Amino acid sequence: MSGFISRGGKRVTGRRLVIVLGTCVIAVAMIAVLAPLFGRGGSGRLELLGFDAFTPGSIDHDVLWVRIPRVLAALVTGAALAGAGCALQALLRNPLAEPFTLGISSGSSLAAVIAIRLGAESVLGHSAVAIAALAGATGTLFVVWQLGRVGRHLPPATLILAGVTISMFCSSASVLIQYTSDFDDISHMLVWMMGGFEAVPMSWVTYASGPIILGLGALVVYARELDALAAGPEVAASLGVAVGRTQVVVFAIASLLVGMAIAVVGPIGFIGLIVPHSLRAVLGPDHRLLLPASIICGAGALAICDTLARTILPLNHLPTGAVTAVIGAVFFLGILFGNKRRAAMWGA
């Protein structure tokens, strides 16, 4: 039976896991090494740092150590957003769902906007907004969970409805607060909401990495349950899945991962949608492979986006969130045309 049923199938095996994930790890490791070396020099010219960068005391060395925290932040938050996005797409049974569908981003942003409006940074320091964003994400998680749950279960339809409702409420509240704020605060709010890595200190990356890695590991443990949930909660239960527990645990972990990522770098959109969606087309939908691959490739994808953000223009850095948004829009166009072709073929 070792030849199994089909020769052309994409069934997940140990060998396939090692080959695919190993390739992803090697590719992302190369990105992680090259990204901080790549940038624009003082004249605005693109350049790759040489061996001088590894000599303490040199200018290149200092430049390298300015870039390393933001590259690490991009790797960690990219992994968190893509992993959470993949898990939420499975949980919501919707390949176009993303971390921000459930209002976590809006709730987090509202809390950050309130913190900026109240001048929390002048009292609690630079990390006040990040802490507020994480608290906002956690609070939103509980509200959406309470609104969306039916008994011990979280049906996808009610969960999305609750998420969209809270998202709209938080977005509106953020706008109202901005409207009543002075110019400096509004400017600060807008910069934060664009999402970026300019001011991410190494200590934040250090604090966030442990919980994010643990959370991502916990999500991967639920990969098989997420596959069964693709057929709906009732089928999953008939196959033996503890549906209610899986829904709540995956929702909570994915939301907290998003909250932590947002706390570190602000709301960066589309990574949680594009990465798992693209990989599903290449690797197939089995979450035992797709979820870890999304995590690894999400790290690399955001590191690339951030490198683009700081190198596209000669003298200015773009907000990384703006770069992911542009790429996301192009990606959506691709999905649209793909779906149109598929609809023409299959009538769906």
Next chain:
Amino acid sequence: MTATAWLQLANASVELGGRAVLHEITGELASGDTVVIVGPNGAGKSTLVRALAGLIAPSAGTIRCMGHDPAKVDRRVIARELAYLPQQYELAFPYAVEEVVLMGRYARQRGFGLANEADLAAAHDAMAACDVVDLAARRFDELSGGEARRVILAQAICQGARCLLLDEPTAGLDPAHARAVFEMVRRRCDDGAAAVIVTHDLDLALRHGRTIWLVAGGRIAARGAPAEVLAGDATRAAFGLPIHVGALPSGQTFAVPA
């Protein structure tokens, strides 16, 4: 109630969205039973099967699955002994047929659930039994309705459960495959398994059922030997037309609306 029953309903009533769908139903299923459920649209047949599978809780009365209270036991324990084929099945993502069938092994796998030789053998046997081996590498969402139905049936068979609850397993199937499904299920039951099958094909119900439950208005309006139930007044009243039960010169029985 008998102690050996695998599935038991005792005065079980079920409400869905505040509407009473099943009313004080009592019944049981044991090894060797092949119960075919027939009845008009909206009678509560699918709800009854879901209740038997322990997937919906009764508003009154009790339901026991394979000796367990389904509300209190790990679903994995039930899934090793009871497989359920739903009336509607929609996958959110484009899994290949072999992946869909192997999902049936979830309750018997540990850890990451990578298929071992026993899982592969079970999947192959189930696919062969449902005549879908040739579809193994195809995308599930690109199959015809009948092919998809056979694949889901293969997933249920792949669970390795001794009790099958099949809600319209032959919907969309051509006559040859529909008959093959009933014959396969009946063979399994003759070997000690048990099955509940919902169908609108009265002919297959007559030929392959050991017992028929006629469900109408959320109640079991009649139960007993297939020919007696189908030709009875309760069936005529439920469907609003008489069912003619007869035999061909070859001796083969048939049931058709008269």
